[in-house]
Amino acid sequence: MNPILTAIQKSAIRIKHAIDVKDIGYSQEQNSSGETQLQLDIQSDLIIEEELSQIEGVHTIASEEKEEPMILNENGHYFIAFDPLDGSSLVDVNLSVGSIFGIYEGAFTPEKMVASCYVVYGPRVELVFAYEGKVKLYLLQNGEFEYVKEIHLNEKGKINAPGGTQQCWAPFHKTMIDSFFARGYRLRYSGGMVPDLHQILLKGGGLFSYPGASDKPEGKLRMLFEVFPFAFIFETAGGKAVDGTIRVLEKNPRHVHDTSPCFFGSCDEINEVISVYAGQQ
Ligand SMILES: O=P(O)(O)OC[C@H]1O[C@](O)(COP(=O)(O)O)[C@@H](O)[C@@H]1O
Ligand SMILES: [Mg+2]
Ligand SMILES: [Mg+2]
Structure with a gap:
């Protein structure tokens, strides 16, 4: 896992x-979800592909910016799926991305x-890695990622980050x-x-x-x-991730680009989501 x-x-x-440093231009291309790719999306995708292709253990990669998974090494055993630049349309307004x-x-x-x-x-570059039951935070300093601390969620928090088009929400939601x-x-x-979930994780x-x-x-x-990836991190940190009814980690996409409704949080809030959604069945 270390080389990865x-x-x-x-x-x-x-x-x-x-x-x-890069100009923030739109490319002529669309990704599999029909979104116009930014040049930065494409460049970030190529950077990650290049770095992962040097790791022998990586068998296949799948990316938000690639139509189909790409085999890198038939003898590897790791499969890595990534969103190279999440929130990329926020770069031109100088908000955090991931x-x-x-x-x-x-x-x-x-x-x-x-x-x-x-x-x-963001103003700083941070990395969060969940592995072997722990969620660890690292901070980029002088060209190196330095370990900061472990992340644990409290039973209940104080932040509400509601996504989606509100006029299209179900009334009970x-x-x-x-x-x-x-x-x-x-x-x-x-x-x-990324920054929205990072804030919830770090504020407890x-x-x-x-x-x-x-x-x-x-969704x-x-x-x-x-x-x-975020469901794995939230569960490892002591929280939960569901689609309203079941753990998202019990779902199986039929296609690499399939979406799902999702709720991430500490246990108290997610239990409430499950009970509200159960009342609608
Ligand atoms: O604009 P909306 O509908 O609130 O969607 C926001 C969501 O879309 C995303 O930007 C999707 O990611 P991409 O930028 O990689 O397409 C998420 O980061 C964010 O939570
Ligand atoms: Mg994304
Ligand atoms: Mg993206």
């Missing part, structure tokens, strides 16, 4: 450099997930979100899941939601590249 973590760290340093990685052994199915990782490119605010939860939503808890709604019945966030 090192490759992710090298990629992060190169992507941070690209963010700092890279997300899910690491699997033998296949891209959640029960084969062994580790996951994300990098936040809106009532639930409003009731968190009515109990004093603070709105924290930047539009980038809360709720992030991206529900199924009338405009996007299966927006992609299982392999966005939902599963």
